Structures are given as C-alpha cells and as structure tokens.
Amino acid sequence: MIGYYAHHHGAGHLTRLQAIAGAMNEDVWGLSSTPAPAAWTGGWTQLARDDDPDPAALSADGDPTAHGVLHWAPRGHLGLARRSAQLANWVVEEHPRALVVDVSVEVAVLARLCGVPTVVVALPGARLDRTHQLAYDSAEALLAPWPRGTHDRDWPSAWTAKTWFVGGISRFDHLSPSPPVVPPSTHGRTVLVLWGAGGRTTTAADVDAARAATPTWTWVERVPGVPGDGSIWEALASADVVVTHGGQNAVAEVAAARRPAVVVAQPRPFDEQVATARAVESRQIAVGLSAWPSADEWPDLLERAISRGGAGWAQWSTGHGAAVAAAHLRTVGLPSPLPA
Known part of the structure; x- marks a missing residue:
C-alpha cells in the first residue's frame, strides 16, 4: 500500500490523487485535511488542521517558518501537533511502502523521518529556496505533472535525474477531445472562463468589461465542483476559446480537451501560476499572461488564441500522465535486489 497526501487548498491536489489512484493496481491510502471525496473507496485519514483559527495571526505571532527553515510550522499550535501524531501513527499502523506528497515540505520531511520513502509532486514556480530543497533532496523521486524542460531548466542535476516527467494529469484524460469548433463566421463564438x-x-467587473469589449463573443463562466454548474467537459468541448487561470488542474483539463486558450495567472506563492502562463506562451501552446489584461486587449487576445489552435496541448499532456505516474510508483519503496 502507498499513501498519498493531498493539500487542502483548492481542488487540484485531490483531483490528481483520484486520477493516479484510479490507475494503480494496489491500495492507495489518502491523507488530507479535507474529508474523503464522495467516490473514494480506499483508506482515508482526515488530518487535523494546522492553519486555524487565523493563518494571518499565526504568521504574525507563531514563527511558522522556524526562522526560515520551513514553510508552515507555527509554534504552540495543537492542530499541528495532532496532525503530526496522526501521520506518525498511520505509518506505524499501516506500514506504507511510500508516500506521495502533493504538497507539503513538512509532511514530506516528517514521513521520511518515520522511515517512509517519499515522492514529492514538483510544482511550477521558484522552488530553489532552502525549504523546497530539503523536501526535494530527501525525496526518493519527484513527480512532475508537466513536460520536461518546462520548469526544471534551473534545477540541480540531481533533481532532474530522479524526476518523472509525466505531463499534465486530468480527470478527463480518458475522454476523446472534440474536433475544433469552426463557426460559420466571426459571430456566435463562445468563450469559456x-x-x-x-x-x-x-473580479466580476473585470470579466464584464472583457465581455463588453468583445460583443461578437458569448462569455460563459464555470467553477469546477459547484453544484448545478453543468458538465465542465461539455463546456470545454463546445468552447471556441477557454480563458483559464494558471492552476495545474485547470491547465491539464484544457490540455485534455485540446482547446485554444488564454491562460491568465492568478497570484499564488512562488509565482506558480505566472510560471505556467509563461511556459505555455513560450512554447506557443496557448496565450499566456501574468495578469488579467485591460478590456481593450481582449479582442486581439481571443483571435491570437484561435490562430494558435489547441493542437499544441499535445506537448503538455499525452493523456496518459496518471498511468505513467502509477507505473513509476509501483517500484518505489520495494527492497533492492541483492547482488548475485
């Protein structure tokens, strides 16, 4: 059995966990501060929260970085102590052969101190700080849900040598992309946000201004996981252009659908989304922007996305990312063969 820690922020970590677990031929035990997903059938440990009641207050008074060595370990926080005990007890009781960490330096280090080999999911952005180095250096392997050469160009060679570059991982990878939508004219085209x-x-005002500046386009907004929001896949398949934030899960879903896109970064730690927007722009896969543009730029941006098309997403996602990750994971934590 292997474990998989999924961070509670956003939905992408849990979505990636489910995709990889679905491709495994052995039990996967989930660990997260959130409850198990509705369709989850494996073991699950819901960890105590370490960021309540007020993360801002903890940052001001709790020295969460331990003098710059860690990312989040606030002093005197009972939830942090409880989750650490839960993780250590899980190791003792369940005997995992490895733990995938998606993502937390503190979880990765604690698991390794308990003798469990770790596979750390490597995210985009500036990850050369001393804290990330601790997690990446101590990991058995790094799992990159993006293509080789995208975010690893300034990495130490030791990281690159142990990285599995599997490309984007999406819950839609098993579906076949629709052919490009070819409207009869420049009227009646759809933007999916x-x-x-x-x-x-x-803001809503930002989107309204972009909508007003492109009167021949229909703008539709979707938020994955919101009840009554309809099928995200159907919305992707019918869109002429997708405007998406730069999160790994959203980008992987656009890649799976092979849609023309504008990737607009939202502020995140370590410039994660900015790095992804720059990557898709530099590879000419999609239009990539580091911030939401002014309204008068949108007509040209949408036309640029149409001209680039969606075929370039094949560079980002093969459609087999979860299966390739699962194949690698089957070898982690197994005893090395004895020399003949």
Whole structure:
C-alpha cells in the first residue's frame, strides 16, 4: 500500500490523487485535511488542521517558518501537533511502502523521518529556496505533472535525474477531445472562463468589461465542483476559446480537451501560476499572461488564441500522465535486489 497526501487548498491536489489512484493496481491510502471525496473507496485519514483559527495571526505571532527553515510550522499550535501524531501513527499502523506528497515540505520531511520513502509532486514556480530543497533532496523521486524542460531548466542535476516527467494529469484524460469548433463566421463564438476553487483576484467587473469589449463573443463562466454548474467537459468541448487561470488542474483539463486558450495567472506563492502562463506562451501552446489584461486587449487576445489552435496541448499532456505516474510508483519503496 502507498499513501498519498493531498493539500487542502483548492481542488487540484485531490483531483490528481483520484486520477493516479484510479490507475494503480494496489491500495492507495489518502491523507488530507479535507474529508474523503464522495467516490473514494480506499483508506482515508482526515488530518487535523494546522492553519486555524487565523493563518494571518499565526504568521504574525507563531514563527511558522522556524526562522526560515520551513514553510508552515507555527509554534504552540495543537492542530499541528495532532496532525503530526496522526501521520506518525498511520505509518506505524499501516506500514506504507511510500508516500506521495502533493504538497507539503513538512509532511514530506516528517514521513521520511518515520522511515517512509517519499515522492514529492514538483510544482511550477521558484522552488530553489532552502525549504523546497530539503523536501526535494530527501525525496526518493519527484513527480512532475508537466513536460520536461518546462520548469526544471534551473534545477540541480540531481533533481532532474530522479524526476518523472509525466505531463499534465486530468480527470478527463480518458475522454476523446472534440474536433475544433469552426463557426460559420466571426459571430456566435463562445468563450469559456474556467475558474478554480483556490480563489481569484479577477473580479466580476473585470470579466464584464472583457465581455463588453468583445460583443461578437458569448462569455460563459464555470467553477469546477459547484453544484448545478453543468458538465465542465461539455463546456470545454463546445468552447471556441477557454480563458483559464494558471492552476495545474485547470491547465491539464484544457490540455485534455485540446482547446485554444488564454491562460491568465492568478497570484499564488512562488509565482506558480505566472510560471505556467509563461511556459505555455513560450512554447506557443496557448496565450499566456501574468495578469488579467485591460478590456481593450481582449479582442486581439481571443483571435491570437484561435490562430494558435489547441493542437499544441499535445506537448503538455499525452493523456496518459496518471498511468505513467502509477507505473513509476509501483517500484518505489520495494527492497533492492541483492547482488548475485
């Protein structure tokens, strides 16, 4: 059995957990501060929260970085102590052969201190700080849900040598992309605005201004996981252009659908979404922006996305990312063969 820790912020970590677990031929035990997903049938440990009641107050008074060594370990927080005990007890009781960490440096280090090999999910952005180095250096392997050469160009060679570059991982990878929508004219085209669960700074007024500046386009907004919001896959398949934030899960879903896209970064730690927007722009996969543009830029941006098309997403996602990750995971934590 292997474990998989999924961070509670947003929905992408849990979605990736379910995709990889579905491709495994052995039990996967989930660990997270959130409850198990409705369709989850494996073991699950709901960890105590370490960020309540007020993360801002904890940051001000609790020295959460331990003098710059860690990312989040506030002093005197009972929830942090409880989740650490839960993780250690899980190791003792369940005997996992490995733990996938998606993502938390503190969870990765604690698991390794308990003798469990770790596979750390490597995210985009500036990850060369001393804290990330601790998790990445101590990991058995790194799992990159993006293509080789995208975010690893300034990495130490030791990281690259142990990284599985599997490309985007989406819950829609088993579906076949629809052919490009070819409208009869420049009228009646649709923009799908795809948000995520991790929050955004783009306002309704920003979207309304973009809509007003592109009167021949119909703008539709979707938030994955919102009841009554309809099928995200159907919305992707019917959109002429998708405007999405730069989160890994959203980008992987657009890639699975092979849709023309504008990827607009939202503020995140370590410039994660900015790095992804820059990557899709530099590879000419989609239009990538580091911030929401002014309204008068949208007509040209949508036309640029149409001209680039969606075929370039094949560089980002093969459709087999979860299966490839699962194949690698089957070898982690097994005893090394004895020399002949």
